[in-house]
Amino acid sequence: MRKLFLLGVVVVTGLVLGIEANEYLEFNVTELDRIEELEYGFSKSSSNFNPLMVGLTLIRGAGAKGAVCLDGTLPGYHLHRGHGTGANSWLIQLEGGGWCDNIRNCVYRKKSRRGSSNYMEKQIQFTGILSDKAQENPDFFNWNRVKLRYCDGGSFSGDSQNRAARLQFRGEKIWRAAMDDLKAKGMRYAKQALLSGCSAGGLAVILRCDEFSNMFSRSTRIKCLSDAGLFLDTPDVSGGHTIRKLYNGVVQLQGVRNNLPHVCTNHLNPTSCFFPQNLISQMKTPLFIVNAAYDIWQIQSSIAPLSADPRGYWHECRLNHGRCNAAQLRFLQGFRNQMLRAVTGFSKSRKNGLFINSCFAHCQTERQDTWFADDSPVIHKKAVAIAVGDWYFDRAEVKLIDCPYPCDRSCHNLVFR
Numbered sequence: 001m002r003k004l005f006l007l008g009v010v011v012v013t014g015l016v017l018g019i020e021a022n023e024y025l026e027f028n029v030t031e032l033d034r035i036e037e038l039e040y041g042f043s044k045s046s047s048n049f050n051p052l053m054v055g056l057t058l059i060r061g062a063g064a065k066g067a068v069c070l071d072g073t074l075p076g077y078h079l080h081r082g083h084g085t086g087a088n089s090w091l092i093q094l095e096g097g098g099w100c101d102n103i104r105n106c107v108y109r110k111k112s113r114r115g116s117s118n119y120m121e122k123q124i125q126f127t128g129i130l131s132d133k134a135q136e137n138p139d140f141f142n143w144n145r146v147k148l149r150y151c152d153g154g155s156f157s158g159d160s161q162n163r164a165a166r167l168q169f170r171g172e173k174i175w176r177a178a179m180d181d182l183k184a185k186g187m188r189y190a191k192q193a194l195l196s197g198c199s200a201g202g203l204a205v206i207l208r209c210d211e212f213s214n215m216f217s218r219s220t221r222i223k224c225l226s227d228a229g230l231f232l233d234t235p236d237v238s239g240g241h242t243i244r245k246l247y248n249g250v251v252q253l254q255g256v257r258n259n260l261p262h263v264c265t266n267h268l269n270p271t272s273c274f275f276p277q278n279l280i281s282q283m284k285t286p287l288f289i290v291n292a293a294y295d296i297w298q299i300q301s302s303i304a305p306l307s308a309d310p311r312g313y314w315h316e317c318r319l320n321h322g323r324c325n326a327a328q329l330r331f332l333q334g335f336r337n338q339m340l341r342a343v344t345g346f347s348k349s350r351k352n353g354l355f356i357n358s359c360f361a362h363c364q365t366e367r368q369d370t371w372f373a374d375d376s377p378v379i380h381k382k383a384v385a386i387a388v389g390d391w392y393f394d395r396a397e398v399k400l401i402d403c404p405y406p407c408d409r410s411c412h413n414l415v416f417r
Helices: 103-109 171-184 199-214 242-254 296-303 315-319 326-342 383-391
Strands: 001-007 011-012 016-020 025-026 051-057 076-080 089-094 123-124 143-146 160-162 167-169 192-198 221-227 287-294 351-355 399-403 414-416
Touching: 001 089, 076 123, 076 171, 089 199, 103 167, 143 171, 160 242, 160 326, 167 399, 171 199, 192 199, 199 221, 199 287, 221 351, 287 383, 296 315, 296 326, 351 383
Parallel strands: 001 016, 011 414, 089 143, 089 192, 192 221, 221 287, 287 351, 351 399
Antiparallel strands: 001 011, 016 025, 051 076, 051 123, 076 143, 160 167
């Protein structure tokens, strides 16, 4: 069991989250989703020691539509109703949590909350962009806020099964069943809506965004927010293609091909169309991208995974950026440059927004300390929450790109021990 605590940087030797070395909360997690646990963050200036807890709602009609988790159980979501000026506004947050790309991984996954509602928490904290407190979430606190749980392992995009292993890959059907259920609960009358998500959920936002927009009338303001979802098709430190191999496995195993945007698949192969860099410039719906330039999940699982570094040359660096040597930092600066090139065309459209900070982080919208707090990360003195709000409500055009590491001292960097 490793432990994590917050002391200027966020230190992970566990997974333990908290604000002081002697105040921490333990999580029992697997390697698969340990970083996604960090979305439940805390801040010294936050009131979230008593956060809003929201219960799980299973989608009762989903089974009849074939919309089930990996193990065949019903999918679910957490809904906290809006009020006042936010009564007819909806924020849908798609949960993240990695992917499963082969039978073995998916069988393992279906015995967890990432593959079965039997293991999901009955209540979860709503913090950051899901908070109900104006001082923590100034623009969306009184909206109808929903967190759709992730139990398919394919970014809400698969539609197939493996009878022998008793696996259901029904992510796309879960997405549709959830949207139908929420529309019946009032979302069809939304005056404005925001589809957001973190990590694998951030990728799902990019894949489903235009479809989400088409569910509403033209008079409804619809925009999308992808947090830590800009996974790059880039070589690892050995010159291999770890993440492309992963994504190819997901696409093939889970029958994702037919649920990818046709504007991409009409000229690229399905695996390429699972990468955001090949989708974002072709999207019709306004999109805001929040991403750390040195995304810690990509460093650990795509750029320098153990499989690409058998001699352990990257071991210390992948756990703690402060231990990277000059050559490794140059490699990571090259990764940042690739990220900036990937958003070049996207950023030219006035409708889109960007917040790319030079931090070693992952998922910054659901953690209170990185979303909106006294010590939140900022670019040009603007926190993530303010940047997203300014963009969503057209208060300003927001294209914020940080200077390269190590210039930003506002980061809440993740360090592993």
